[in-house]
Amino acid sequence: MEALQEKSVDFEAICRKAGLKVTRQRLEIYQELVRSTDHPTAEALHRRLRRNLPNLSLDTVYRTLATFAHHGLISRVETAESLSRFEATFARHHHLICRRCGKISDFSWPHLDDVSLPPDVSDWGNIDSKNIVIYGICGQCLNELPEKI
Structure with a gap:
């Protein structure tokens, strides 16, 4: 509170x-x-x-x-x-999105945040943030499927 x-x-x-x-x-x-x-x-x-x-x-x-x-x-x-x-969360984080139910989960990956961009990307212009979005099927949806993917 x-x-x-x-x-x-x-x-x-x-x-x-x-x-x-x-x-x-x-x-x-x-x-x-x-x-x-x-x-x-x-x-x-x-x-x-x-x-x-x-x-x-x-x-x-x-x-x-x-x-x-x-x-x-x-x-x-x-x-x-x-x-x-x-979202109203501004701490550095990335997202996992379930393709089946649409649930979005946050995750941190400090190592990735510190990695420099490749030259062809960093020469693109002014990059102000890096965000990773990973898509898949969450564990809850996998448990509900008759056959595992």
């Missing part, structure tokens, strides 16, 4: 610096993302938030997420299905 309060204070300071009003809806959307470990879609966030904010529209969630991403408050995780998922 302390970490959530700390991130909320940071959130409010970042919003003010960016000239964004800190509304209850924005704060609730951000806090739900901070609490989430499943990289929710806008629709999933909307469903969760409607319990406390019954008048919250899906359009507001979409617009708020786009604004947050634009100002660097959250990250957008693009999947192979071109389905945007969101």
Whole structure:
């Protein structure tokens, strides 16, 4: 709970610096993302938030997420299905995505983070981040399949 309060204070300071009003809806959307470990879609966030904010529209969630991403408050995780998922985790990490159920898991790989890019890639231009996305079938889905893949 302390970490959530700390991130909320940071959130409010970042919003003010960016000239964004800190509304209850924005704060609730951000806090739900901070609490989430499943990289929710806008629709999933909307469903969760409607319990406390019954008048919250899906359009507001979409617009708020786009604004947050634009100002660097959250990250957008693009999947192979071109389905945007969101997270408020900025610690260096990468993603595992299950092709069957869509579950996204975070993992760290410090060795990879320290590896230099090949010359043909590093000459491409200004690279500001390196992210690995690994696709496969998660252990839970493998256990549910009649035959192992």
